[in-house]
Amino acid sequence: MLHYPVTVPTTRPRYTLTDVGELTEMLDLAARRWPEEAGRKELLMRLAAVGRDVVAQDLAEAAREGRRERQRAALERLPALVDADVLLSDAAWR
Numbered sequence: 001m002l003h004y005p006v007t008v009p010t011t012r013p014r015y016t017l018t019d020v021g022e023l024t025e026m027l028d029l030a031a032r033r034w035p036e037e038a039g040r041k042e043l044l045m046r047l048a049a050v051g052r053d054v055v056a057q058d059l060a061e062a063a064r065e066g067r068r069e070r071q072r073a074a075l076e077r078l079p080a081l082v083d084a085d086v087l088l089s090d091a092a093w094r
Contacts, residue, residue: 017044 017023019040030043037043 019027023044026047027040027043030047031037031040034043034046037046
């Protein structure tokens, strides 16, 4: 009688992918792009890495744009907050 372990070696999610449909198309394209890759598993991992890089780049650009927008808004509010003539005169330092 065989006894199998009661627990799985990880609590992390596992994913089962079958090389059909859109995944087949993606892997076929990846094989054309990276012909030096030995197997479809490696191509899948490379596609995932490229996808991660694109998402990271998109998030970084969105963060930069948000920062630029906050800076623009602050510069637009600046005249209401600071009287440049007073600041540049001696009156600001008295």
